[in-house]
Amino acid sequence: SGLRLLPYDKPFNFSDKCNEGAEAATGDRLIFYNDDVRPRDADWVQEMIEPLQNPAVGAVSPKLLYETGKIQHAGLVTGVRGLIGTAFHQQPADSTMHVNFAQSMRNVSALSGACLAVRKADFLRVGGFDAVNTPVSHSDIDLCFKIREAGLRCVYTPFTTLLHAGHASLVHEEKNGKATAKRDKSSIYLLKRWGGDVTHDPFYNDNMRDWIYADSPTPIRMFGRNNPSASDGLDLLFISHDLSLSGAPILLLHLARWCRENGVFATVVAPEDGPLRAQYEAAGIPIILDPLIMTEHQSFRNLLRNFDAVLANTIRGWPAIRAAKHEGVPGLWWLHETEVGEHFLREDAQLRMSIPQADVIFAPSERTASVYRPFTDNAPRRIPYGIPDLGRPPDQPENDGRRMRFLLLGSVEPRKGQDVFAEALRRLPRDVQEQAEFHIAGRVMDPEFAAKVQALAEDVANLTISGALDHNDALALLNETDVLVCASRDEAMPVTILEAMCFGKTILSTSVGGLPEYIDSGANGLLVKPEQPDELAAAIGRLITDSEAMRKLGTNARATFEREFGMDRFGRDFIALVHEMIAAKRGTNAGSTTALPTLA
Structure with missing residues (x-):
C-alpha cells in the first residue's frame, strides 16, 4: 500500500519526530500532517502540492477550521500579541473580510505546521525542523523563516479545507507523561534568532493589525533584527517605564547593550514609544511596545514566564514584579527614587504590597536602598551605577581666553x-x-x-x-x-x-x-x-x-x-546578582533540572 509506520519511542519532540519521518520518506514532496487533522476534500493532497510546482514556492498550508466551522488558520501573522497569530482567527470559514483575503491564495510570513507541504530537498537544505530550540512550539515558524531566508515563499491556499482539533497531540503526550518538563523557550528563541521576522510581517502591515487582527485588546508594536549567530545564555526581560532620554531609561539602555556584548540576551518591553527605541534597534536589542504591561495582562505574563529573570526599572515597574511573582519567574527591581519613593510608598498601598514580592531589590546608593528596607525582608542591595566610558576630552589650556x-x-x-x-x-x-x-x-x-x-x-x-x-x-x-x-x-x-x-x-x-x-x-x-x-x-x-x-x-x-562607575564592573555585579537570585529561586523548586546559564 506504500504506507509505513516508523516507531518513535522517545520523549515527545514534535520536530525530531517530523525530521525522522522526512529522512525515511522516499517521495520528493512531504506533507507534515498532525494526527488531530481531518480532511474534508478528496483532492486535498493535490491542492496542497500543486503550488509547489512553482519553484519559487517553498511551503504550502491550507485553510484549517475548528470543529465549530470557524477559521483556525488562514495564514499566520507575526509582530502581534504573543509574537505569532492567525489571520482572520475565529471568523466564519467563508469570510470575505478585507477584500476576501481568507478565500485568496497569497504569500504569508508563516504557515501552520499542522498540515504543511514542502519539497523534501528544500526541507533538508534548510535543516528541517529545529529539534533543539523549537522541539514543540513554534517549530513551524522557525521552519518557515528558514524557507523565506533561503529565498522561497510561504503560500496559504484556500482551495482545500481541513478540520484541526488543535494541540490534541500534545495533550495526549502530557497525559501519558511523555511531554517535556522543561520550560518552553521557543518564543525567546524566535526573538533571539528571528527578531526581525517575528516582530515584522511584510504581508500584514500596522494598519491591518490594528483594524482586522481581532486577538489583541489594544495595538502592540515590536522591533527586532535577525541574528544568525544567536547562542544559548541568560535570557532576561527588561521592563522600562518609558523610552525617554531621562536617567533611568538611559541606564537601562546601557545595561541592555552591555548584556548583548557579553552573551546575555535581553528583550526590552515598554508601555509606549520614545526616542530611545531607535538606539535599542541600532544595538540589535528586541523591543516591544505594549501598554498592557502596566496592567498585569495575561498576555504579558505569557511572554515573561519563560525568561530566566525579569528586571523592572524604576518604581513604576511594580506591575511587572507582581506578574513575575505570579508566574514564578525571578524578579529583580532596580529602584532609583529616593524622596519620590518615600512619597509614593506613603500614598500607594499597591506599591507597598509589591515591594516584598521582588526577589531582589537594588539601588544606586545606601540612601536610596534605605527607603525600601522597612517594606521587605529581602534587604535591598547597593550597586553603584555604571555607564560606558565616553573618553575624557583633552585638557583645556589654563587661559584660553574664554569664559x-x-x-x-x-x-x-x-x-x-x-x-x-x-x-x-x-x-x-x-x-x-x-x-x-x-x-x-x-x-x-x-x-x-x-x-x-x-x-x-x-x-x-x-x-x-x-x-x-x-x-x-x-x-x-x-x-x-x-x-x-x-x-x-x-x-x-x-x-x-x-x-x-x-x-x-x-x-x-x-x-x-x-x-x-x-x-x-x-x-x-x-x-x-x-x-x-x-x-x-x-x-x-x-x-x-x-x-x-x-x-x-x-x-x-x-x-x-x-x-x-565603570560599565563592566556594573554589568558583572548585575549578572552576579541575577545568578545568585536564580540559584536561590531554583533551590526552592525541587523539580527544576535546567542548568543555570553562564556569562560568556
Whole structure:
C-alpha cells in the first residue's frame, strides 16, 4: 500500500519526530500532517502540492477550521500579541473580510505546521525542523523563516479545507507523561534568532493589525533584527517605564547593550514609544511596545514566564514584579527614587504590597536602598551605577581666553531645582556673572515651573535656557562645559553627573540622595545644601575666581568615575546578582533540572 509506520519511542519532540519521518520518506514532496487533522476534500493532497510546482514556492498550508466551522488558520501573522497569530482567527470559514483575503491564495510570513507541504530537498537544505530550540512550539515558524531566508515563499491556499482539533497531540503526550518538563523557550528563541521576522510581517502591515487582527485588546508594536549567530545564555526581560532620554531609561539602555556584548540576551518591553527605541534597534536589542504591561495582562505574563529573570526599572515597574511573582519567574527591581519613593510608598498601598514580592531589590546608593528596607525582608542591595566610558576630552589650556562654562542639564521640574540655580546666579555680583556663561537645558515637565525659571533668568547675564536635547547633543554640550551643576531637591545619582565625571568635569551639586556617598566635597567636587541659593552662589563664585581648583576637582572626578562607575564592573555585579537570585529561586523548586546559564 506504500504506507509505513516508523516507531518513535522517545520523549515527545514534535520536530525530531517530523525530521525522522522526512529522512525515511522516499517521495520528493512531504506533507507534515498532525494526527488531530481531518480532511474534508478528496483532492486535498493535490491542492496542497500543486503550488509547489512553482519553484519559487517553498511551503504550502491550507485553510484549517475548528470543529465549530470557524477559521483556525488562514495564514499566520507575526509582530502581534504573543509574537505569532492567525489571520482572520475565529471568523466564519467563508469570510470575505478585507477584500476576501481568507478565500485568496497569497504569500504569508508563516504557515501552520499542522498540515504543511514542502519539497523534501528544500526541507533538508534548510535543516528541517529545529529539534533543539523549537522541539514543540513554534517549530513551524522557525521552519518557515528558514524557507523565506533561503529565498522561497510561504503560500496559504484556500482551495482545500481541513478540520484541526488543535494541540490534541500534545495533550495526549502530557497525559501519558511523555511531554517535556522543561520550560518552553521557543518564543525567546524566535526573538533571539528571528527578531526581525517575528516582530515584522511584510504581508500584514500596522494598519491591518490594528483594524482586522481581532486577538489583541489594544495595538502592540515590536522591533527586532535577525541574528544568525544567536547562542544559548541568560535570557532576561527588561521592563522600562518609558523610552525617554531621562536617567533611568538611559541606564537601562546601557545595561541592555552591555548584556548583548557579553552573551546575555535581553528583550526590552515598554508601555509606549520614545526616542530611545531607535538606539535599542541600532544595538540589535528586541523591543516591544505594549501598554498592557502596566496592567498585569495575561498576555504579558505569557511572554515573561519563560525568561530566566525579569528586571523592572524604576518604581513604576511594580506591575511587572507582581506578574513575575505570579508566574514564578525571578524578579529583580532596580529602584532609583529616593524622596519620590518615600512619597509614593506613603500614598500607594499597591506599591507597598509589591515591594516584598521582588526577589531582589537594588539601588544606586545606601540612601536610596534605605527607603525600601522597612517594606521587605529581602534587604535591598547597593550597586553603584555604571555607564560606558565616553573618553575624557583633552585638557583645556589654563587661559584660553574664554569664559568659564556652567551647565545644569535635566528635565525642567521643581525636583531638579532650576529655580534655585537661577536665583543663585541672580545673587552673584554683576562683574562675576560676566566672567562666566551659564546654560540650563532640558525637556519641560512642568510648564508653570519653567515660566518661573524663565522669569528669574531675565536678570542674569550670559544665561541661556534651551529645551530638550537629543542624548548625543546633550553629551556634546557637556563636553564643552567646565562645571556641571546639580541643584536638585532630590536625586539618587544623576546620569549627567556620571557623564560629567567621565569627561573629567567639575561637579557642583546639592548634597541630596546618594551624592554624598560618592562626592567628597572639596576633593572630587563641591557639595552645597539643597534650596540654599546663597551657598550655591558662593560655590559658583569660588570656581569662577579659582580656575586651578576647578581643574583639580575635574581631574579627581575622572578618577572617581574610573574607580566606581565603570560599565563592566556594573554589568558583572548585575549578572552576579541575577545568578545568585536564580540559584536561590531554583533551590526552592525541587523539580527544576535546567542548568543555570553562564556569562560568556
